[in-house]
Amino acid sequence: MYALCDVNSMYASCEKVFDPAIRNKPVVVLTNNDGCICAACGIAKRMGIGKKFVPYFQVRDELAAAGAIIRSSNYELYADLSQRMMDTCARFAPHFHIYSIDECFLFYGSNYVPEGGWEAHALQIRRTVWKEVRLPIGVGVGPTPTLAKAANHASKRIEGYRGVAVIDNEQTRQHILTNMDVTDVWGIGRRLGQRLNDSGIRTAWQLSKAKPSLIRKEFSILVENTVHELNGTPKLNWDDVRAPKQQIFSTRSFGQRVTDKSELRQALISHVTIATSKLRRQKSLVKTLQVFASNSPHDTDAFYRQSMLHEFPAPTSDTGIIAHAVSMLVDSIFRKGVRFYKCGVGLIELVDAHHYQQDLFNTSHDKTDLMRCMDAINSRYGRNTVHVATQGTTQKFAMRREFLSPQYTTRLTDIPKIKCN
Template identity: 35%
Template sequence: MYALVDGNNFYVSCERVFRPDLQHRPVIVLSNNDGCAIARSNEAKALGVRMGHPWHEIRHLEHEAGLVALSANFALYGDMSDRMASLVAGLGHRQEVYSIDESFVDLSGIRGDLTERAHAIRARVLQWVGIPCGIGIAPTKTLAKLANHVAKTAERKPGSYPAELAQVCNLAQLPREELDVVLEATEVGEVWGVGRKIAAQLKEAGIETVLDLARLDPATVRRRWSVVLERTVRELQGMPCIGLDDQPPPKKEIACTRSFGQPVSELPDLEQAVSTFASMAAQKLRRQASHTAHVLVFIHTSPYRKGPQYARSITVPLLRATSDTVPIVHATLTGLRQIYRPGYAFIKAGVMLLDLHSAKLRQGELDLDPLEAEDSTRERLMGVLDELNQRYGRGMVKLASAGIQATAERANWAMRQERRSPAYTTRWDDMLEVGDVSVTSPPMPSTAERGQTG
């Protein structure tokens, strides 16, 4: 048995926690450089704002309908996600953090009323973190994802599904007849893993609803479409085919890329940018305990601007595989200087770490650089660097090539984020000051009710 917990309009909900005045108002969060809408409140959706809607096309709604647009504050969202996930983990005994706002939880062996337990967890998340969420419960991950959709839609659009399925939807509790009604009321395109192209093909074949898809013969689906869709059909029929990934495998590539807030032409500015990106990528590399053997750096102009176009990338091999920021940044700068050409207005740059493997593995190569001889010393140094940046803020301790600005946000190449909210939870100066508030927590299931098995 699985549960999927998903924060409602997550980015907007994070902003509303610290801005109560945004409740019941149309709010959107914009992408990097304030380009398009990547999160929308229900009120903004009612105005016709689509996911990915360019800001310049809906800017008029700011004055006509009171639309509030905010720049993305990923530091805030990431911290709020961690807080939410820590509470959601109490729902079961294993958790897969699927995305910044979603978690799958394994409920197998949990005793008691799972719906009641889910409501208690939801109430705690709402009270302690301030994020409303929907919870779907079902025998498979695909059905749990579908149940989550039902829980959120039933709350947002009364009448679309039975009212008792709002907020928490437990498909496992529904009799077969009621379950079929829910599946028949849901379009096939809402199924997890069914993209637009497959949905269009299914509809052409007369498969309009989830119930239609669930009633197909898996072997026929495999022959006509794919093994992936066959697995989806079996999951809709209640046969678990997708396990819980509570320990995701290390990434095979790590990238850090950014579009600039304004065009950048000078090499020193580009050097600062890619040095920052390489440092961030190296920190991610150390976090998953991996080494890299090749560094790719790229720069390109905007295809939408008038003027000469230029796009180049280069892969630079390292002398030896490492997670050390210094040689990674050095390789990045070496590559940048080879591909840079003056006279172009660059709008984006990025760094990718390739050929990753576990830091525990040793290549057995002859070390030709005496500065790299003491691996353990360098690893401790990088550990201290990461700890200081985690404690005092990203980029507080950095290589000189990343620039002397206090933060990357002040650099010439920084992203345009004119509407970003303060870092309420990750920066002391931005913390809100409030009066004493009496807080009581919602009831939680007892230890006996949890019934966790070894």
């Protein structure tokens, strides 16, 4: 059996953990630079406000009239609470897989049945996460990952299930799948769902009754596997270790427009720091670097976007070497008079550091020990505690977060204080 644990409205729920004053109020969370809505709590959704990806400025007055609490994305807080939730859930199963920041799968043996039954077990997981982390989660249990996903959907969306759903018999499976649109099935997106609708398949139950061979011929082997999974036959294999990424990008829009070359250079090198940290974490080297910057296509000025490639003589993971390459490319990217809105770097040709055969004539100049030391310090004391000097110390281009809540669990000055009279 499989269990899927999923946090309800993750970002909005995290905002309420350490702020009791807003727990019974509508909370809306914004994306980078406070641009669009990316999350809304259940109260806000029931009020009909907080629709995802709507620009904030368009609904500012509507949110204010509804008394909504606005928050900027507090990634540090969300990541920490996510890890706490994952650690709590992992105690309930012999095998565990993190699927996203707010979802994880628990794997059990085929013959395992918890004491008290699956529903009591799922309810215990939900109550423990609420008690220890204060995050509301839904728990779905099923004989395949896809059915566990379907059960999780039922725990939140289908009447009669209050945070917990278990598919362990044919009657429950049919009831849940009949009440699910085909686009609610894991892996069935809007476009694929439309094609299935055109074929007369509108519910998850109808998809489960389709002939697998015909589905494979008409669509793909992935959809065929979904049909098998909906019928209780596991087809998804989980790797113990995720495959390394083939490309790593770091990009973000500015908090305010950048018109100075040195500020653009600092912004690009700050992205180098982020990307190379991820590169070393997965034990890879980069052969080719991409650097790009642009203004906004919505500006009154003509749209400008420039991108440059740089190939290293020897693959590297050294932040200093990559930052030096960026500094050389800035002159080719910067254009006077352009109000830059966005920039980024891409590590686009990666190789495994363990198995790469070094070149006799193009030797590596990586300062491996220095990079290891820098990563260790930043891991312990926070990102950018130590960084290359060309990144600068004051960043006018930093992301705008006007409604940012305190980082209650990751910054000493923000730790909640309790005063007893």
